Amino acid sequence: MRNIHLKSIVRFGVFELDLRIGELRKQGLRIRLQEQPFQVLELLTERPGEVVTREELQKRIWPSNTFVGFDHGLYNAVKKLREALGDAAETPRFIETVPRRGYRFVASVVRNEGAQPDDAVLPSRMDVPLRRWHSYARIAIAAGVVLVLIGLLSWADTGHLRQRLLAKFRPPVIRSIAVLPLANLSNDADQEYFSDGMTDELITDLAQIGSLRVISRTSVMRLKKSDKSLPELARELGVDAIVEGTVLHSGNRVRIAAQLIQGSTDKHLWSGSYEREITNVLALQHEVAQAISDEVAFNLAAQADRTTQPPTRRVSPEAHEAYLMGRFYWNKRTREAMNTGLGYFQKAVAIDPSDPLGYAGIADSYQALGVLEWLPPSEAFPKAREAALKALALDNTLAEAHSSLANLYQFERDWVASERECRQALALNPNYAMAHRRYSYLLSKLTRHDEAISEAKTASDLDPLSADTIAGLGQAYYLARRYEDSQRTLLKALELDPNSYAAHLNLASTFAQEKRFLDSVSELRAASKVSSNGDVMIRAPLGYDYAQTGRRHEAEKILVQLQRESRSAYVSAFFVSWVCVGLGRNEEAIQWLEQAYQQKDYQLTWLAAEPLFDPLRSDSRFQILKLRLGLPR
Numbered sequence: 001m002r003n004i005h006l007k008s009i010v011r012f013g014v015f016e017l018d019l020r021i022g023e024l025r026k027q028g029l030r031i032r033l034q035e036q037p038f039q040v041l042e043l044l045t046e047r048p049g050e051v052v053t054r055e056e057l058q059k060r061i062w063p064s065n066t067f068v069g070f071d072h073g074l075y076n077a078v079k080k081l082r083e084a085l086g087d088a089a090e091t092p093r094f095i096e097t098v099p100r101r102g103y104r105f106v107a108s109v110v111r112n113e114g115a116q117p118d119d120a121v122l123p124s125r126m127d128v129p130l131r132r133w134h135s136y137a138r139i140a141i142a143a144g145v146v147l148v149l150i151g152l153l154s155w156a157d158t159g160h161l162r163q164r165l166l167a168k169f170r171p172p173v174i175r176s177i178a179v180l181p182l183a184n185l186s187n188d189a190d191q192e193y194f195s196d197g198m199t200d201e202l203i204t205d206l207a208q209i210g211s212l213r214v215i216s217r218t219s220v221m222r223l224k225k226s227d228k229s230l231p232e233l234a235r236e237l238g239v240d241a242i243v244e245g246t247v248l249h250s251g252n253r254v255r256i257a258a259q260l261i262q263g264s265t266d267k268h269l270w271s272g273s274y275e276r277e278i279t280n281v282l283a284l285q286h287e288v289a290q291a292i293s294d295e296v297a298f299n300l301a302a303q304a305d306r307t308t309q310p311p312t313r314r315v316s317p318e319a320h321e322a323y324l325m326g327r328f329y330w331n332k333r334t335r336e337a338m339n340t341g342l343g344y345f346q347k348a349v350a351i352d353p354s355d356p357l358g359y360a361g362i363a364d365s366y367q368a369l370g371v372l373e374w375l376p377p378s379e380a381f382p383k384a385r386e387a388a389l390k391a392l393a394l395d396n397t398l399a400e401a402h403s404s405l406a407n408l409y410q411f412e413r414d415w416v417a418s419e420r421e422c423r424q425a426l427a428l429n430p431n432y433a434m435a436h437r438r439y440s441y442l443l444s445k446l447t448r449h450d451e452a453i454s455e456a457k458t459a460s461d462l463d464p465l466s467a468d469t470i471a472g473l474g475q476a477y478y479l480a481r482r483y484e485d486s487q488r489t490l491l492k493a494l495e496l497d498p499n500s501y502a503a504h505l506n507l508a509s510t511f512a513q514e515k516r517f518l519d520s521v522s523e524l525r526a527a528s529k530v531s532s533n534g535d536v537m538i539r540a541p542l543g544y545d546y547a548q549t550g551r552r553h554e555a556e557k558i559l560v561q562l563q564r565e566s567r568s569a570y571v572s573a574f575f576v577s578w579v580c581v582g583l584g585r586n587e588e589a590i591q592w593l594e595q596a597y598q599q600k601d602y603q604l605t606w607l608a609a610e611p612l613f614d615p616l617r618s619d620s621r622f623q624i625l626k627l628r629l630g631l632p633r
Contacts, residue, residue, distance in 0.1 A: 197324030207431030234263025449480035467497035547582030
């Protein structure tokens with residue numbers, strides 16, 4: 001009998017591929033690799049230096065009945081393979097992409113004989129019945145084990161054994177999920193807005209399942225270029241499962257491919273690929289979200305909790321693209337980008353006046369411009385209100401528009417309507433982190449601090465990697481006079497993002513109330529470096545700090561500057577009063593607060609909660625002003 005030498009060990013670089021047991025090792029240490037990526041690597045290393053076409057990979061690895069998911073499956077397999085090898089598509093050391101054809105293994109490969117002994121022989125005819133008998137024996141033993149288990153299940157009185165055994169066969173329980181940024185397959189960086197937009201809208205659709213915690217867009221976008229493994233990302237986000245996928249936008253067609261992965265084990269649970277004309281893009285993303293929700297372990301409860309019906313409205317491709325471009329710029333949160341985004345939203349409604357999303361974007365844009373003092377509130381908020389009401393007239397199920405309207409009612413001092421809209425937004429989308437943040441702000445303004453902190457914590461759970469959302473919790477603690485908790489939370493926010501304007505600003509306020517004025521000034525200077533406008537929100541608290549530390553001349557200088565600017569442009573009188581409080585000029589502070597009331601200054605809504613005004617609370621005029629605002633005594 002002739003010897004057989006099985007070349008079952010493949011070596012390249014510091015890696016070793018053991019084909020006998022299906023294992024990839026790096027310097028002797030096993031690397032976890034799923035079946036499909038392993039099969040791709042096996043095929044590529046069989047023909048190093050040659051192009052292995054997509055068709056060959058499909059025929060070898062993907063069954064013919066899974067053609068629909070092939071593009072996504074191959075993309076994902078190569079992505080995971082590159083992650084395991086520490087390789088990069090831009091500068092490949094091992095796997096090179098050959099555009100529109102396939103892949104090439106570019107590293108040198110050495111094939112060695114495995115541990116099979118040299119006298120290994122082909123099985124004789126006598127061996128075959130013996131092996132067949134061994135197979136029968138194994139089947140009999142397995143059947144016996146199953147019978148024993150059935151007996152044990154029937155015998156167990158307490159039910160504990162039954163539960164433990166059955167648990168191994170149950171699907172994983174999924175109570176929380178994150179949608180990673182969908183990869184743009186168009187090979188066109190200018191199409192990034194489209195894949196980001198599809199990610200946002202898939203998150204929004206899944207978020208309407210009340211019993212499922214869905215991580216907010218802000219947090220997942222921070223992971224867009226992360227090289228961490230899926231289990232690491234799942235731990236960081238605190239979720240049971242992760243959705244990852246791709247978007248291909250070509251002409252008037254859109255294809256979304258996605259898969260659901262168990263976070264702790266990297267186990268594949270579901271995958272699918274869907275393609276539609278761009279006019280049906282809303283139905284497309286809803287179909288993907290519905291398929292994912294059907295796969296979660298509690299899908300019966302999830303279906304009962306879904307708050308919206310499948311969309312029947314067809315959208316104008318041009319209007320929808322303008323809307324996605326608007327959101328792309330709006331999410332940058334700079335003054336220039338906000339105005340650019342507003343222009344795209346206005347373009348969307350000009351193309352299709354029946355599209356509620358464009359009006360919702362206009363409402364969000366004007367509201368942000370007013371809150372951040374980039375437009376006078378008296379100009380920005382009425383425009384925001386008009387757009388929000390138009391959006392809701394077209395589609396009353398838009399949580400974003402209800403949430404925007406809640407803030408706009410605060411500008412009008414209608415606290416009951418504001419709370420009603422906050423609750424309506426959360427009923428429509430319980431996972432909308434911004435709605436929880438805005439509700440927290442409202443509750444703080446009404447001095448319902450325990451409720452405010454609870455809502456801010458919920459927002460942080462839904463958006464755990466957003467420094468601004470964490471800063472919102474820090475602000476809720478600050479307004480509740482829980483300064484140590486505020487400081488701890490805001491420092492955590494700055495660990496996530498050292499350039500968080502909101503975290504620096506709120507930390508400065510917390511330090512000021514603890515009489516740590518030098519630290520407060522330091523935080524205000526840090527905020528100034530990352531601010532896009534060097535606004536009164538920084539200069540006024542800086543004047544307060546200077547006045548409190550005896551640097552009255554510098555505080556007076558800031559006050560004079562703000563007074564001069566207010567004669568020719570909008571300056572929040574609310575903040576001007578801060579400097580007066582710092583200087584002990586309570587009479588002037590009251591006068592500026594009265595002017596803020598006449599201006600309908602949005603910042604005045606914080607009057608009842610802001611600790612800085614504690615020296616004025618005994619003044620009857622201050623109390624009367626609160627009553628005129630409808631705020632609690």
